Amino acid sequence: MADLFICLDIGGSKILGAVMNEKDEILLRVKKKTKPELGREAVDDRIKSVIHELISTYGVGKNDLKAIGAGAPGVIDTKNRNVRYAPNLPWKDHALGRIMEEEFKVPFVMGNDVNVGVLGEWKYGAARGYSHVIGIFVGTGIGGGIIIDGKLFTGSGFAGAEIGHMTINTEGPLCNCGQRGCLEAYSSKIAITRELRAGIDMGMPTVLADILAEEKGVIESSDLKKAVLQGDRLAISTLQRAAYYLTAGIGNLINIFNPEIVILGGGVVEALEEEVLSLVKSNIGRFAWPHMLSRTRIRAAELKDDAVLYGARALISEILGY
Amino acid sequence: MADLFICLDIGGSKILGAVMNEKDEILLRVKKKTKPELGREAVDDRIKSVIHELISTYGVGKNDLKAIGAGAPGVIDTKNRNVRYAPNLPWKDHALGRIMEEEFKVPFVMGNDVNVGVLGEWKYGAARGYSHVIGIFVGTGIGGGIIIDGKLFTGSGFAGAEIGHMTINTEGPLCNCGQRGCLEAYSSKIAITRELRAGIDMGMPTVLADILAEEKGVIESSDLKKAVLQGDRLAISTLQRAAYYLTAGIGNLINIFNPEIVILGGGVVEALEEEVLSLVKSNIGRFAWPHMLSRTRIRAAELKDDAVLYGARALISEILGY
Secondary structure (H helix, E strand, O other): OOOEEEEEEEOOOEEEEEEEOOOOOEEEEEEEEOOHHHOHHHHHHHHHHHHHHHHHHHOOOOOOEEEEEEEEOOEEEOOOOEEEEEOOOOEEEEOHHHHHHHHHOOOEEEEEHHHHHHHHHHHHOOOOOOOOEEEEEEOOOEEEEEEEOOEEEOOOOOOOOOHHHOEOEOOOOEOOOOOEOEOHHHHOHHHHHHHHHHHHHOOOOOOOHHHHHHOOOOOOHHHHHHHHHOOOHHHHHHHHHHHHHHHHHHHHHHHHHOOOEEEEEOHHHHHOHHHHHHHHHHHHHHOOOHHHHOOOEEEEOOOHHHHHHHHHHHHHHHHHOO | OOOEEEEEEEOOOEEEEEEEEOOOOEEEEEEEEOOHHHOHHHHHHHHHHHHHHHHHHHOOOOOOEEEEEEEEOOEEEOOOOEEEEEOOOOEEEEOHHHHHHHHHOOOEEEEEHHHHHHHHHHHHOOOOOOOOEEEEEEOOOEEEEEEEOOEEEOOOOOOOOOHHHOEOEOOOOEOOOOOEOEOHHHHOHHHHHHHHHHHHHOOOOOOOHHHHHHOOOOOOHHHHHHHHHOOOHHHHHHHHHHHHHHHHHHHHHHHHHOOOEEEEEOHHHHHOHHHHHHHHHHHHHHOOOHHHHOOOEEEEOOOHHHHHHHHHHHHHHHHHOO
C-alpha cells in the first residue's frame, strides 16, 4: 500500500493534475482545458474527470489516495474549502471542496493559486529553509504570496497578498482593476505589451512590430525574450522600465515585511531570469532600506509550471498533516 | 499582595513610566527627560531612576512587582530584549533587557514603540476584539504596527512594518531616509511643514506665517489644527494633500494585508481626527479594492499618549503570560 496524493492547478484556461507519492515525486500528469464558458457544473465535471483519469491511468488503489489538494485563482476560503470569488471562473460562493469530497471520499484542500505556488517554492523550491518569504509572480498580471513565520498568510478574509495592486505611483497609468499606478499597471505582461504598442505607434523600430500587429492579446514571454536577446532597443527599454517599477514594489514589500527571501517567478521572469534579476538587484537599493536589504536574498523561483502542483501537496501537508 | 507592573514609553526626548495593577489601571505616572546626548550609560541610568521613583513613590512591595515592559524607538529584538539599533538614542546592539533585569530582578520585555502602541490599541483601545489590525501613527514621521491573526508581526529581523517608507510615488520628493516618494515624505509633520513653508515662500497668505518663521522644527499639531479650524486655505489644502497620500498608503496596506480594521493615530490625527478620518474615507475607494474595503473598518486610535504604556502591559501579557 502506498500513500498517494492528487494535486491540481486549476486555471482559467487549463486544469493541470498530477499523482504524487509520499516522497513528493510526480508520478503522472494529466492536462485538460477548463472551458469556463461552459458554466459551473461543466467546470466541476472537467475537474472530476481529470482526477478520475489520474486515478484510473495510474491505477491508484482505493485506499492509497489520501487527499486531494488544489490551487485556483480568486479568493479561496482555505478553512472551509469554498471558492468565495474567482473572476476567471464561473464560481461565486461555490462549495467546491464539499462537491469533490462527495465524489472522491477523501479530504480536499484548496487555496489561491499564487499563494499555493509560493507555498510550493517554500517547501520544495527556491525558498526552502526560510520562514519569512515573499513570492512575486510576473505574468499577464502580478500575483503574490507571503509566508510569515513558517505559515501561509492569507489576510482576514483570504484576500490578502494582492501585491499587484499596490499603488507605486498615485498618479500613474490606469490599471485593469480601475485604480491608478498599481504595480501591475507597470510591470505585468499587460503593461509591457501596452508600452511596446505605444512605442510602435510612435514609429520606434522593433522586431516585435509584426508579432504585435498579429497578436491581439498580451505578448508571449518567449517573444519578448527573443527580442531582448537580439538587442532590440524598444524591447530592452520596456523590460528595463517594467523591472524598475517591479523593484519599487519589491522594495516596499521588503520594508513592510522584513523578509528573509524574495522569490521572483512567472512567465516574464522565467524567460528573462538573468536580465530581470540583475535589473532588480541594481535598483533595489533605491527602494529598500539598507538595514533590511542586507539581510534579504532575492532569487528566481525554481518550480516553474509545477509550482502550484507542489504547493497543493504542501497545502495538504500544512492542513491535514500528511 | 498585589500583582503590579511597570510600563515604560522610552522616547528620544522623554521617558514616560507608569505603575499598573492587575486590572490594567494606571496607578502612578513619572516622566523624565531622556537626554540622549549624555550617552548610553546616562540614558540607562535615567530609565532606572524612573523605575526606582515609581517603585518608591507608589510603594511597590518587593514581591508585588511582576514584570517591566517597555516600548522604544528603533529595531528591538523582542525575543532577546536587545536594542539592535535606535537612530534617536545612543544604543546599538545594546542589552537593555539584561541590564534592567540585573537591577530590578524581575523579567523585562520590550518592543518597538509603534508596534507596542498598536498592541495597546488592540488589547485596550480602538482595535479591541479584532485579529487582523493595521495601526498607522502620523507624527513627525510615520510609523506602523501590524497584528496578524492575533499576534504582533515584527518581520524576520524585528524591523518590519516600516510602512512610513513605502514608496507611493517612485519619482516623488526625497524622504529623510534617502529614498524618494515614501509615504512619510507626503503625510508626516515633516512633509506638512515643508509644504507649508513652500506655500509661504511662494507668497500664499496664511495665519501660520509667523509661527513657522519663529519655529525652526516641524509644526505643532495644535497650530495646524487652529489654522485649519480658522479656515486657513494653505493649511487646509496642505492637510488635504497629506491625507490624500496617507489614503494611498492605507489602500496599499488594505490590499496587501486584508485587515479587519485600520487604526489611525499620532499627533496629526489626534489634533484633526474628524477632518483626517473624513478625508481618508472619501478617498480610500480610489486605492483599496472594494471587496476588501467593504470588510475593513477605519477608526481613530483611542489611547493617545498612553498607547505605548498600555502596549507595554500587553507585551508583558503576550510574552510572559501575566
